[in-house]
Amino acid sequence: PAYLDPNLQPSELATGVNFASGGAGYDPLTSKLGVAISMSGQLDLFKDYIVKLKGVVGEDRAKFIIGNSLFLVVLGSNDISNTYYLSRLRQVQYDFPTYSDLLVNSAYNFYQRTMAGGIERKCVQEYNDAAVFFNNKLSIGIDSFKQNFPSCRIAYMDVYNPLLDIIAIKWETEGVVAQAK
Secondary structure, eight states, X not given: OBTTOTTOOGGGGGGOOBOOOTTOOSSHHHHHHTTOOOHHHHHHHHHHHHHHHHHHHOHHHHHHHHHTOOOOOOOSHHIIIXXXXXXXXXXXXXXXXHHHHHHHHHHHHHHHHHHHXXXXXXXXXXXHHHHHHXXXXXXXXXXXXXXXXXXXXOXXXXXXXXXXXXIIIIIITTTOOOOOO
């Protein structure tokens, strides 16, 4: 459930909540244009969540929950499509290479602040294996479906394995590990 849902029950804090705000971006202007909660604001909500979670389940259990949680951050497309190209507000100030530098710096600061908040990340092999297994079965199922219904057009694109490769190659083999110190 959404963290800001007025009907959120305290017991739901232990099973995970969503801080996302549609229209947000790395660029603070993107969130303003999209009338969204900024990334900084979402991190403040996360800090508030940790305090509430500790109150519900206790310090040790809260650390366990946070340490074993999945954190997904999907950003950047609103910045590029809406703030840079559609509104053109940033085009007046920056050429695209310079704007992309601003986004990268904002992302770096966001992740640095996230890590300072105590989030330690590592891969859970069982989860990765399950996702790969499912994606393989889904691909086979789609191929079978297309044979049975040749007039139907379905496209399957595997975005998980390339992401997994990036993580394995860049972070695990090069020894770059994101963790709070």
